Amino acid sequence: MLLLNASGCLDALTAPDVASSLDAFVTKTVTPDPRKGNVPVRIAETDFGMLNAIGLANPGRDVFLAETLPQLRALNVPLWVSVGGFAANEYAETCAQLDDVTIELNLSCPNVDEAPESAAEIVAACREATANPLYAKVSPHSWDMGETVRAVEAAGADGISLVNTLRGVALDARLRPKLARGAGGYSGPALKPVALAAVLAARSATELPIVGMGGVCTGRDALELIACGATHVALGTVLFADPDAPARVREELDAEATRAGFDGPTDAFGIAVHGVARPAN
Numbered sequence: 001m002l003l004l005n006a007s008g009c010l011d012a013l014t015a016p017d018v019a020s021s022l023d024a025f026v027t028k029t030v031t032p033d034p035r036k037g038n039v040p041v042r043i044a045e046t047d048f049g050m051l052n053a054i055g056l057a058n059p060g061r062d063v064f065l066a067e068t069l070p071q072l073r074a075l076n077v078p079l080w081v082s083v084g085g086f087a088a089n090e091y092a093e094t095c096a097q098l099d100d101v102t103i104e105l106n107l108s109c110p111n112v113d114e115a116p117e118s119a120a121e122i123v124a125a126c127r128e129a130t131a132n133p134l135y136a137k138v139s140p141h142s143w144d145m146g147e148t149v150r151a152v153e154a155a156g157a158d159g160i161s162l163v164n165t166l167r168g169v170a171l172d173a174r175l176r177p178k179l180a181r182g183a184g185g186y187s188g189p190a191l192k193p194v195a196l197a198a199v200l201a202a203r204s205a206t207e208l209p210i211v212g213m214g215g216v217c218t219g220r221d222a223l224e225l226i227a228c229g230a231t232h233v234a235l236g237t238v239l240f241a242d243p244d245a246p247a248r249v250r251e252e253l254d255a256e257a258t259r260a261g262f263d264g265p266t267d268a269f270g271i272a273v274h275g276v277a278r279p280a281n
């Protein structure tokens, strides 16, 4: 089992120690052209989680490849690069330029107008462009998670990441949206049941590795994702409040597994799906 950060929730270059405490570092989504992102206000607190409408702000593919990636490589942490775009060929062109990294295709950002192609079409185009491991990060808004997962697997995905944020709105005292864009991506503790349901449905549809994320704050949360069929676990919003979360969650996860009578966390793999544990893939 790998412990990762969720894309966009950690800047490895400003917090290299936090990145090194993970089994692999996942970059913020990279798009072909530089993006300033949405106008402020782009972040809002809510009672049970956080809303963001960053809008994929990033320096763009050329600067990422020439400047950011070499600096990230120097950290000596395995790298996953999150790739975004607005058409299948844009995703594929970035994939073709990446060596020696795992690629996570962001097929599910709620803060930009999405690519018109389906998730499976984008995965198929990227599969042709690269032999690197390819994870498809699909949306929790998917109306049939099993069908989505089977389609991206058939298109050549090596793994599934889920969930991205859910679309949400928060209002200020004057009853106007707190975010300039109106809606944003809702993340944090309230997302956990959504993540568990998505992972459970995905695990029922595929044997591929799954990175589970959404509202993980404790070792117990991570163990629950593993029980629903997550192979790996990613920490997102929790990292903003607690940069020491990777070490803490690992420790808590081992303790929770022992308390539950397992030899280790992976013994819980898939229990919620099948009633009995199966070997982790």
Ligand SMILES: Cc1cc2nc3c(=O)[nH]c(=O)nc-3n(C[C@H](O)[C@H](O)[C@H](O)COP(=O)(O)O)c2cc1C
Residues within 6 Å of the ligand: 006, 007, 008, 009, 028, 029, 050, 052, 054, 056, 082, 106, 109, 137, 163, 164, 165, 185, 187, 188, 189, 191, 213, 214, 215, 216, 234, 235, 236, 237, 238
């Ligand atoms: C501020 C912020 C920025 C994010 N940026 C990205 C991104 O660039 N690409 C992406 O795939 N997901 C992005 N996400 C979504 C997270 O990777 C993750 O899927 C989501 O927040 C759920 O996990 P959490 O509840 O543990 O935060 C972002 C989330 C937040 C809060």
